[in-house]
Amino acid sequence: EPEVTQTPSHQVTQMGQEVILRCVPISNHLYFYWYRQILGQKVEFLVSFYNNEISEKSEIFDDQFSVERPDGSNFTLKIRSTKLEDSAMYFCASSGRGDLSSYEQYFGPGTRLTVT
Amino acid sequence: AQKVTQAQTEISVVEKEDVTLDCVYETRDTTYYLFWYKQPPSGELVFLIRRNSFDEQNEISGRYSWNFQKSTSSFNFTITASQVVDSAVYFCALSEAGRGTDKLIFGTGTRLQVFP
Numbered sequence: 001e002p003e004v005t006q007t008p009s010h011q012v013t014q015m016g017q018e019v020i021l022r023c024v025p026i027s028n029h030l031y032f033y034w035y036r037q038i039l040g041q042k043v044e045f046l047v048s049f050y051n052n053e054i055s056e057k058s059e060i061f062d063d064q065f066s067v068e069r070p071d072g073s074n075f076t077l078k079i080r081s082t083k084l085e086d087s088a089m090y091f092c093a094s095s096g097r098g099d100l101s102s103y104e105q106y107f108g109p110g111t112r113l114t115v116t
Numbered sequence: 117a118q119k120v121t122q123a124q125t126e127i128s129v130v131e132k133e134d135v136t137l138d139c140v141y142e143t144r145d146t147t148y149y150l151f152w153y154k155q156p157p158s159g160e161l162v163f164l165i166r167r168n169s170f171d172e173q174n175e176i177s178g179r180y181s182w183n184f185q186k187s188t189s190s191f192n193f194t195i196t197a198s199q200v201v202d203s204a205v206y207f208c209a210l211s212e213a214g215r216g217t218d219k220l221i222f223g224t225g226t227r228l229q230v231f232p
Contacts, residue, residue: 031218033219035220041224042207042222042223042224042225043161043207043209043220043222044222045219045220045221048217048218048219056217056218056219058219089159091161093161095218103166103218104151104163104166105163105218105220106163107153107160107161107162107163108160109158109159109160110159110160110161112159
């Protein structure tokens, strides 16, 4: 069964460093997302991406964040200068439908980012 | 404003008991979707069900059932004859497709512990 994959599973970085989190969405999906979950808290939407551009972003997704689909398979989240409060589990998700009337978002296993 | 409330922070049951997880949502949209996701201890988010606002028919899938009531803005999830493997955090989520957005708005989750 097709699934969303994410690498790495755990990333430790120092404050101020840049990190790139990688995702491979399900191959025929059209919509891509990043969410994050601070330990013990709820899952929060960061950004959605469709047709090679951001379709929506949350207040969390400030200038320090960027997303890219550099080729036909990968979808990346870059944090330019990490802060302690960026420590969280980051989930990538994808959905396949061409319209919003029927779709499910399938999540990857997550990347745990620890900023020290 | 859109919001999902899961008032039960944690529930503990003994195996074979039935358990209901509550979810109450707020939205001004008439077109929206409701979801349940399971997050086992391993951390991934597993899609369980999607319901659209036009379909109030309850759904049963094996030991799982969902009760959607628009009159009370609730989308409750019942596990019948619970098993230890059901131990997880369960998230209810809302998507306001009528606004042309597909971001998921999650509740804070309910941690279910099933003891043998």
